[in-house]
Every structure is written in structure tokens, then in C-alpha cells.
Amino acid sequence: MLKIYIAGTEPLMEDRLFYRALSGVRRERKEAVLRYRFRKDQAQSLAAELLLEKALSGQGLSLKELAITQGPYGKPLLADLPQLCFNISHSQQRAVCGISDGEIGVDVEKRARISVSDLSRYFTENERAYLGRWQGKEKEREFYRLWTLKESFMKAVGKGFALPLHAFEIRMEPSPTVRQSEDDQLYHFCEPDIGPDYCLSVCSIGEETPEVEQIDLRQAVK
Numbered sequence: 001m002l003k004i005y006i007a008g009t010e011p012l013m014e015d016r017l018f019y020r021a022l023s024g025v026r027r028e029r030k031e032a033v034l035r036y037r038f039r040k041d042q043a044q045s046l047a048a049e050l051l052l053e054k055a056l057s058g059q060g061l062s063l064k065e066l067a068i069t070q071g072p073y074g075k076p077l078l079a080d081l082p083q084l085c086f087n088i089s090h091s092q093q094r095a096v097c098g099i100s101d102g103e104i105g106v107d108v109e110k111r112a113r114i115s116v117s118d119l120s121r122y123f124t125e126n127e128r129a130y131l132g133r134w135q136g137k138e139k140e141r142e143f144y145r146l147w148t149l150k151e152s153f154m155k156a157v158g159k160g161f162a163l164p165l166h167a168f169e170i171r172m173e174p175s176p177t178v179r180q181s182e183d184d185q186l187y188h189f190c191e192p193d194i195g196p197d198y199c200l201s202v203c204s205i206g207e208e209t210p211e212v213e214q215i216d217l218r219q220a221v222k
Contacts, residue, residue: 002100002208003058005051006194007215009093012043021221025049026064044090050220051097055086059099075158087155094198102205103185105155107148109199111140122165130172141199142172148201149176149189156203157182178203 012018018039022030029049036042053063067079078084086099092110120128127146134142149170154163159182168180176189188207194200202210 002102002104002202002204002210003055003098004106004192004202004210004212005055005097005099005215006192006200006212007047007051007095007217007220009040009043009047009090009095009217011217011221012046013039017218017221018043018046021046021050021217024221025053040092044092044095047095047217048088048090048097050217051095051215052086052088054215054220055097055099059084071158073159073162075155075160089155091198094194094200096194096200098202098204098210100204103156103158104205105152105157105203107151107155107201108194109144109148111144111197111199114140114143124166124169126169126171144199145176145191145201146170146172148199149178149191149203152189152201152203153178153180153187156187156205176201 012021022033025046033042033045036045056063056066069077069079071077083101084099085102085104086097087104087106088097089106089108090096091108094108094110096106096108098104098106120131131139131142131146150165153168154160157163168178168182171177171179178187185205187203187205190202190210192200192202192212
């Protein structure tokens with residue numbers, strides 16, 4: 001089982017919908033949301049919680065009845081259901097939640113103008129060579145693809161940025177794979193399309209194609 005839930009956070013910029021949604025979430029998440037100063041960041045955090053609620057309800061579970069703990073490097077885990085894994089990510093006006101019966105990592109990034117050369121030190125020699133084949137907007141696009149693929153793997157293995165970006169290698173062709181020494185699992189990548197301004201990468205164990213569901217938060221918040 002591998003499912004990905006995606007939502008635009010724009011509806012939560014409206015006070016009425018934001019506070020209605022906030023009133024229905026766990027106390028811990030409500031406090032975490034309100035620690036953010038800006039509504040944009042509050043909306044991202046709240047949207048991620050709503051997507052996790054949706055993902056768990058699809059498995060016949062209630063988030064309010066489950067305990068969430070953390071792995072050694074801070075990855076959120078379901079304390080009583082270690083066989084059920086989830087991961088969340090958000091960027092600007094998008095939030096994503098993935099749920100699986102095996103390890104999973106998701107990363108979404110909104111593309112912006114950047115100096116790719118300034119960030120090349122984070123990549124392996126082969127990854128830098130791959131980026132060097134592109135120019136202009138195409139180079140920015142491939143940078144964000146590579147970055148989200150790498151971060152989704154770092155999250156799937158449960159280490160996040162405790163795992164150095166150059167400690168493993170993403171091979172982009174013919175389709176993304178990872179060369180790594182963290183474990184002996186076979187990781188599979190997919191890149192669901194969520195619009196021209198965003199990159200989304202999903203890293204999971206095995207080769208199952210995820211089921212992707214777009215969630216309208218206006219309909220989800222009751």
C-alpha cells in the first residue's frame with residue numbers, strides 16, 4: 001500500500017476556514033501551528049496535519065487515538081503501529097502526506113530562481129556532472145528534481161539532514177535510482193506531477209506505483 005495525498009494551502013489563508021480547521025486538530029498540532037508567526041507557515045503546518053488525518057482515516061484509523069513518537073533522528077512515527085509509515089512535506093502553497101506499509105519519504109519544493117553553482121558542493125561528482133549538462137531554466141528544474149529526490153531518500157531512511165547529501169548518490173538516468181550504503185533495502189522513486197512550479201519526489205521501499213489523491217481543503221474541513 002502506497003498513497004500520496006496533496007493539497008493546496010490557499011484555502012487556509014481565510015480566517016473562517018483556518019480557525020474551523022484549527023479547532024478540530026490535536027492539541028499538540030494546534031500549539032505547533034500557532035508557534036509560527038506568519039499565516040502562510042501556519043497554513044502549511046495545519047494542512048499537513050489535515051492530510052495525515054485523511055491518510056489515516058483511509059486506513060480506518062483516527063489520528064486523535066494514536067500516539068506519535070520520533071525515531072532516533074526525529075522522524076515522526078506511529079508508536080503503536082510501527083508497520084504503518086507516513087511522511088509529510090510542505091512548500092509555499094502545497095502540502096503533501098505519504099502513507100505506506102514500508103518506509104517512505106516525501107519532499108516537495110516550489111521552484112525559484114537560484115544559483116545552482118553555489119549549491120553544487122552538496123552533490124557528488126556524478127550529480128554535478130549531470131547538472132552541468134543543463135542550462136537556464138532547465139538546469140533549475142533538474143536541480144530541484146535532484147534535490148527533492150535526495151531529500152526524499154534521506155527522509156525514507158529516517159535520518160533527514162543527519163545524513164550528508166554527498167554520502168549517497170542519485171542516478172538520474174534512465175530513471176532515478178539511488179546508490180547508497182545505509183541499508184540493503186531496494187528504494188523506488190516516483191515524481192508525481194503537481195504543477196509547473198513545484199517538484200515532488202516520493203521514495204519508498206519496493207516498486208509499487210503510488211495512488212495519488214488531490215484533496216480540496218474546503219471540502220475536507222467540516
